[in-house]
Amino acid sequence: MDDEGSVGESIEEPSPIPARVLGAVATLAALGGIALAIRLDPTFSWTADALSDLGVRDRSAPAFNGGLVLGGLAGLGYAAGLWVRARESAASAAGRLRAVVFALAMVAMAGVGVFDLTRALHAPAAVGFYLLVTVVFGIDGLARRDARTGRVALAFVPVHVAVWATFLAGLWPVTGLALPELPGAFMLAAWVWLVGPLPVVRRRSVPSRGGDTDGH
Numbered sequence: 693m694d695d696e697g698s699v700g701e702s703i704e705e706p707s708p709i710p711a712r713v714l715g716a717v718a719t720l721a722a723l724g725g726i727a728l729a730i731r732l733d734p735t736f737s738w739t740a741d742a743l744s745d746l747g748v749r750d751r752s753a754p755a756f757n758g759g760l761v762l763g764g765l766a767g768l769g770y771a772a773g774l775w776v777r778a779r780e781s782a783a784s785a786a787g788r789l790r791a792v793v794f795a796l797a798m799v800a801m802a803g804v805g806v807f808d809l810t811r812a813l814h815a816p817a818a819v820g821f822y823l824l825v826t827v828v829f830g831i832d833g834l835a836r837r838d839a840r841t842g843r844v845a846l847a848f849v850p851v852h853v854a855v856w857a858t859f860l861a862g863l864w865p866v867t868g869l870a871l872p873e874l875p876g877a878f879m880l881a882a883w884v885w886l887v888g889p890l891p892v893v894r895r896r897s898v899p900s901r902g903g904d905t906d907g908h
Contacts, residue, residue, distance in 0.1 A: 708890075711773020716892045718767035719881040722801065725759015726877075742869035744818060747808040757805035764802025770884065771795035777890050786835035787889070790828060797824035797880075822873075825880050826852050832888060841887045848879045848887075 726743060729752035730736050736746060746756040771794045778787025803817030826849055833846020852875065858864060859872040866872075885892040 708773045708776055711770050711776070711890060712892050712894075714766045714769035714773065715884045715890065718763045718770055718798070719884050719892075720763075721759045721766060722763030723759075723877060723881060725755050725757075725763070728759070729753075729756035736870075737868060738870050739866040740868045742809075743873050744804065744809050744814065744869075747805065748810060753808070757808065760805030761802045764798045764800075764805070767798030767801065768795055770890070771798060773890050774888075781889070783835040786831055790831045790835065790889075793824055793831060794828050797821055797828060800824055822852075822856070822876050825876060829879070829883065832883070836889060841889075841891075844887050845883060848883065852876050852879060 726746070729746040732755060733746055733749050733752035735749070736752070743756070746752040747760075771791050774791035774794055775788060778784050778791055781787045797820075800817045800821035803813060804821060807813040807817055829845050829848040829852070833842050833844075833849065836842025837846060855872055855875045859869075864872060884890075
């Protein structure tokens with residue numbers, strides 16, 4: 693069932709503004725930290741490096757690791773907003789699960805910054821982050837499959853799986869992880885800003901003849 697309000701409920705009412713702000717901070721801090729780290733590291737290679745290589749180099753490490761930790765902490769606040777959103781939703785059980793899995797993804801993202809490539813927990817944190825965000829897309833997409841944005845979220849799942857499957861199959865003309873890592877990060881940002889149930893950029897509810905009022 694569409695938890696955005698399939699009977700004309702406005703998406704604005706159960707969407708806390710502080711949570712939206714924290715969602716914006718989470719994505720901007722993480723992606724901004726990556727962008728700044730790349731700019732600070734003239735040796736970085738898109739074809740041979742992983743993004744996490746930025747976290748162990750003197751010039752780029754503070755920006756990369758700090759951005760991920762700040763983003764993860766802000767993301768926990770956004771997860772709390774998702775939990776509140778779920779309480780006001782018809783699909784409350786799925787919404788609560790979505791919030792919990794998103795919170796775990798944010799802990800994993802912060803863990804990538806706390807535990808750099810030289811630490812044993814780095815790989816579990818990195819893998820966990822990408823797996824968990826894919827699960828978030830799936831839970832959200834199934835919960836809101838009657839809404840256009842829900843179907844977009846659900847479509848992120850096979851796209852993200854395909855990115856990693858084709859890379860692991862050796863179909864990418866690169867040896868490093870940096871490029872395959874980007875699509876998941878950008879899809880998560882798109883979900884927080886536009887596609888998810890608590891978008892940073894507010895959608896207006898428009899009555900639909902078919903009852904699909906996800907605000908587009």
